[in-house]
Amino acid sequence: MALSKEELVEFIYDMVLKAQGKKQLKAMDLQKAVLKAHPDQDKTMVKFAIKELIDTGRCVYTYFGGSFVEIPHEEGAAKH
Amino acid sequence: MSDTPLLDQLESGPWPSFVKDLKRVAARKPAAKDLLKQLDRSYKDKITHWKHGGIVGVLGYGSGIIGRYSDLPDEFPGVEHFHTIRVNQPSGWFYTTQALRDLCDIWDRHGSSILNVHGSTGDMIFLGTTTDELEPTFAELTAKGWDLGGSGSAMRTPSCCVGKARCEYSCYDTMDFCYEMTQEFQFDMHRPSFPYKFKIKCSGCPNDCVAAVARADLSVIGVWKDDIRIDQAAVAAYHAGEIKPRGGGSPYAKLDVKADVTDLCPTACMSFDGKKLAIDNKNCNHCMHCISLMPQALRVGTDTGATLLLGSHAPILEGAQMSWVIVPFTEMEPPYDNIKELIANIHEWWSENGKNRERVGELMLRLGMRNFFKSVGLEPPSQTVRTPRANPFFFWHAEDFEAEAAGRKYIKI
The missing domain is CATH 3.30.413.10 (Sulfite Reductase Hemoprotein, domain 1)
Structure with missing residues (x-):
């Protein structure tokens, strides 16, 4: 069954949180995982759920040879 | 002794030197001074001292900012952070002088003053700023109607x-x-x-x-x-040397229509008998060779x-x-x-x-x-x-x- 917008945002956030430090997930990885668990989910809703996570600062885009969605963390490359 | 002995050699040739330009910027921007010093160090070590990528960006965007850090921040603190900002260029790269002044002023206030006009994707590239300056730069850019371009695993700026x-x-x-x-x-x-x-x-x-x-x-x-449009009178004028080839952009004063145009046609679909040019348009592969050589005689179809x-x-x-x-x-x-x-x-x-x-x-x-x-x-x-x-x-x-x-x-x- 398709998730509501709020449920979808939390579903994706949990995936990113669980993967943190273990696997970097691309936006498309998240979409595929959502559709696997909820085949009738609208793809566009997934895109906008990721957008909401980014816009609210709960997740950030990172670039390490490709663009990933991650939980905000300390910049490893920067000197602090 | 100079801080940048290897780079100094690049100023000695007869050609314009980016070193000279960067030294001029370094007089007012410490980042440019450390940029030169780190580059000289890279020439000695034969390895880059840049680290690339990371999490820097502006809120809501995953593109347009490319994180760059020095791996020798204690030696070159001016380039400890030296992030790149891609600014979406206008179609065809047409700027007003006022727009260019606006962009340069923004970058003078928030970055190294060093620009790349333009990057290979087409964006105007602002080279070198710190993490703290990213959001203020972005705010000033958007206030003037500019936006960031693409980077990473995304649609790049068309x-x-x-x-x-x-x-x-x-x-x-x-x-x-x-x-x-x-x-x-x-x-x-x-x-x-x-x-x-x-x-x-x-x-x-x-x-x-x-x-x-x-x-x-x-x-x-x-x-x-459809067919390439031909002005036979202009073809004759090219053949007679009355019109210079390539709109004057060629070192040759006179065109030999047979040798320079028809004989070089890759599909051999053209012929010239000394008076009239004929094109078998069905076999033309649209390479533009003939049109580019004789722009006043030949035009693309309608x-x-x-x-x-x-x-x-x-x-x-x-x-x-x-x-x-x-x-x-x-x-x-x-x-x-x-x-x-x-x-x-x-x-x-x-x-x-x-x-x-x-x-x-x-x-x-x-x-x-x-x-x-x-x-x-x-x-x-x-x-x-x-x-x-x-x-x-x-x-x-x-x-x-x-x-x-x-x-x-x-x-x-």
Whole structure:
């Protein structure tokens, strides 16, 4: 069954949180995982759920040879 | 002794030196001084001292900021952070002097003052600022109507030649099309969600001034369907040396129409008897050689549009791949809904099947053109055959036999 917008945002956030430090997930990885668990989910809703996570600062885009969605963390490359 | 002895040597030649320019900037920007010192150190160590990537960006965007850090921050604190900002260029790179002043003032206030006009994707590149200055720079840019361009695994900023604004060869309005695509794919440009980068480049004619065929995942190259227009009197004038070839842009004063034009036609579809030029237009491959040599005598046809090609990229191991024709001819009428739909279908197919860091051209080769055409809903025209009559093998599918039994010679893909 398709998730509501709020449920979808939390579903994706949990995936990113669980993967943190273990696997970097691309936006498309998240979409595929959502559709696997909820085949009738609208793809566009997934895109906008990721957008909401980014816009609210709960997740950030990172670039390490490709663009990933991650939980905000300390910049490893920067000197602090 | 100088801090940059190796770089100093680059100032000694007769050519303009970027070192001289950077030293001028270094007089007012400490970052530029450390930039020079770190580069000199790299020349000595024969290794880069830059680290690339990371999490820097502006809120809401996953593109447009490229993180860059020095791996020797204690020695070169001015370039401890030296991030790049890509600013979405206007179509055709037309700026007013006021717009350029605005951009330079913003960058003087918030960054190193060093610009790259323009990067290979087409954006104006602001080189070198700190993490703290990213949001203020972005705020000032947007207040003046600018936006960031694409970077990372995203739609990159579409770019185009000057098109109809300054070129009579242009077979469609490249600037309008480029602008439309930039607006249409804003979401994908600022929020990376593709397996890798995706570039659209738009050239108005086969001269391909933005090198779309070699540099873009989707190359949109203007072309005509009807006959090349000929002004025989002007051909005679070229032959007599009354008009200089290439609009005067050639070292040669006089054109030998037979030797320089018709004999060099790649498909040998032209002939010149000393008085009259004839073109067998059916065999013309639109290379533009003749038109570029005699622009006052020959003009592109009037039934114009564009050819769409897909897949150019230059991977290090496999070597460069040029774009491959997927749509031989399409009308280029705003709002270009057919092309927007096709691009969306290509994105869908690529995102569904592509591996991490696999360009759409690599996927096309890996899964094959048949799979591509079926998936994006295109007919496979004969122009997509890269090397006609060169492959003795044909792989029949079960559907082909079923189609034959049903009385059709070929299946409809």
